[in-house]
Amino acid sequence: MSNPTATKTAITPRREEDFPEWYQQVVRAAELAEPSDVRGCMVIRPWGYGIWENMQRDLDAMFRATGHRNAYFPLFIPLSYFAKEAEHVEGFAKECAVVTHSRLEVGADGKMKPASPLNEPLVVRPTSETIIGASYAKWVQSYRDLPILINQWANVVRWEMRPRLFLRTTEFLWQEGHTVHETEAEAREEAQRMLDVYETFVRDHCAIPVFAGEKSESERFPGAVETLSIEAMAQDRKAIQAGTSHFLGQNFARASGIQFQTRDGKQEFGWTTSWGMTTRMVGTVVMTHGDDDGVILPPRIAPTQIVILPIAPKEESRAQVLEACDKLAAQLRANKYVDLAIDVEIDKRDLGGGAKNWEWIKKGVPLRVELGPRDLENNSVTVSRRDQSVKTKESMSTQEFVARAPELLMSIQQSLYERAKKFRDDNTRKIESKKEFYDFFTPKNSAKPEIHGGFALAHWNGSREVEEQIKNDLKVTIRVIPRGDAEAGKCIFTGEPSARRVVWAKSY
């Protein structure tokens, strides 16, 4: 990271000084989101919500292309439904918002109070396996009704004691896919397919490399047979779980009664999956790409790809400059680049040019274009890329800029990915001994919580006891057990045989 004696940055503190506080400040400065007075619930402001809308648009197209359709199921889950799958209810019981009344009335003290208690309390969905399962049980009669391939965009609530904007909030937005299949093999294939969709989306749209694989038993979704996950790396070298896909076996089908007549006339329970990605992804983008001047957005998911900043120090040139800006915006918008939506904004506000420029730097818009009286004379513009130093500016003819804008944006998309990949790779290490492992994950100077650690690729004997020991000692967990080619070896903690290296890290 950068030199501590560097010039003043737009965000205080800098990342290396206090990463968690830097994150909070960046999210606020870019007007992505802010806490609300409702414990753990955030307000997602237009700039932050615009990023989420683009993520939705792109993910939704990928879900459709893999045969899924959207639907909507109730927000409330009757407590009796929710309790049907024992592991599931146990996993979520500590964080459930519970509706117990359906009316307000004026109390003896003149204040409004809950009235009309419900016969059965309702759980505000923390996830929808059980409420969706109740519908699927009605819809599925025969193998001919399968597969069911449905996704839902929704809000969910998991009571959160230590909230952090986007990363961990009591209410969050997500999509949850819920599918039913005729065979175990098909359901396992679906769970893997959707993990691949997530990996592709995060790589190609969010410019973030991930490790993908299976979770160990202790980190599984409550009620799942197998949980798959993708894990990104923040700039403090901690892991962020960015998307999960679960093979649920017949557990939830049994709990909900999703049963079908097989091809040979028998009754069998369906094989189900579920998979989700959340507004946490917005925080992951900030933590991966942001710098000491604010957010840096990959062009594919930025709410605006290009901002035009009119520079008109004198009143007499103002109209002319604004007209040129309008013309430039129209040319850029007409430039139909097939593979990338280009949205252009002109910031006509009557603020100082410097103040405006810094706002857009903090918001992370990929390209900033200044246009002033001198540019007008030369028929040129001054272009700044957010992935380069804030001082780097390039002057080019308007014509050239219009022609090259798509290419510049794709180049930013690419450079962000490469930078993130290099950072991730530089901080991923094959580790061969317990001592080396403990060293890797221990800060050198405990007074200063300086940056340390990363992803450790190390052999493990598969035992839960080892995992718990490491978690207690270092707050480090197994993030994923990668699939595919494996190199056998010996567990660095016990010396026992290990089929493959697994990925360890501290995490959000």
Add this chain to the structure above:
Amino acid sequence: MSNPTATKTAITPRREEDFPEWYQQVVRAAELAEPSDVRGCMVIRPWGYGIWENMQRDLDAMFRATGHRNAYFPLFIPLSYFAKEAEHVEGFAKECAVVTHSRLEVGADGKMKPASPLNEPLVVRPTSETIIGASYAKWVQSYRDLPILINQWANVVRWEMRPRLFLRTTEFLWQEGHTVHETEAEAREEAQRMLDVYETFVRDHCAIPVFAGEKSESERFPGAVETLSIEAMAQDRKAIQAGTSHFLGQNFARASGIQFQTRDGKQEFGWTTSWGMTTRMVGTVVMTHGDDDGVILPPRIAPTQIVILPIAPKEESRAQVLEACDKLAAQLRANKYVDLAIDVEIDKRDLGGGAKNWEWIKKGVPLRVELGPRDLENNSVTVSRRDQSVKTKESMSTQEFVARAPELLMSIQQSLYERAKKFRDDNTRKIESKKEFYDFFTPKNSAKPEIHGGFALAHWNGSREVEEQIKNDLKVTIRVIPRGDAEAGKCIFTGEPSARRVVWAKSY
């Protein structure tokens, strides 16, 4: 409506036999939605949700074009916030879902029970004026921060004792716009602008004519100074409120503390508006356009505009027919008609051709295209329009169909609007006396709740007492007080002067 001795229809009962039951059956048969086990909450199935997604897409583009951006605010409202505006809390108190606990634990009887009571109960938002107001109070300091033009797509909850799919459900989906302005005039203009957006959307996208205007005081949104509304007519001649836009004056700004420094340095409360359209619109489309064979969808909002039905009675022609269907679909999809998204589906399921055809009739897909071995030989297709009799089919060359598909779809869009307009106009009557009014709204034979009434355009003296009398006697209310040109006259109930005719009807 149609002849009672007509041939059997796909939906039983027919509209004229029992309109409410016909509606329930159509919604189920088209797989739009179904009740859930959670009182008053519905499951919106993919075909119904697809309609809502298209409505969202089109409305959202109109909101953006008028300068609005989307954001997201908490689902939960602290009770103290909610109670800040007295009329508002009173208006919603009877239908609030209240969260009182944040955890579940195992009770003495071994069953899960709510645990960890909250210090302050949380209301699940029935609408978001108060929670959004709390954010706006922080964001607005000066006239320079205005206007704030934000929309939210969200779920809301209003406890419902007599639910009806789409029209009245405990949980529903909607958009709610919330804006703050510097002056009263600007806020009033905004409220009217968004009503105009709704009117345009409902006319041009949903093919439904409406009456637009102001609500009388008794029908206003709780806390509003003025409520504007658009009112559609169902085929039982009742009104359906299809969208509302409220001028809130400074009421909510005062309650939330949205205050700003004016241009001349004073402190003033902001002028706010809110406006919303809901999933009720899906039900409105069904009630306006549906017939005794099911739903009829306007092409602009149909999830699929064209369904291709392969007819392959013999195994040997099957592969060839399917190949031709794939080719046709590809040609139709490549046909980029600028102003209309065309989605094509091929129904390859191994069911009888008749069964498949009827499924798509009930779902209301605008164009059905049959393609069988004989069509293959002739290089032709057999086309059915959903706005025509199910028996009307036209054979045309494949090439002609590909070229004409957009025009056929636009023709269906147009014919649906004209049919709905004619029905609405035929059942809208200027009424000049109290007797005529009571006759108009009284069934001729009370044993048979036959279709009667419609929209009555009648003069009214502006008094609340008259409104209440009419409501008690006939269940008829003033739907809107139209704006624009007025013809003065005398109240048909009291003989007192009236500035204009108002629109009366029974309503959903």
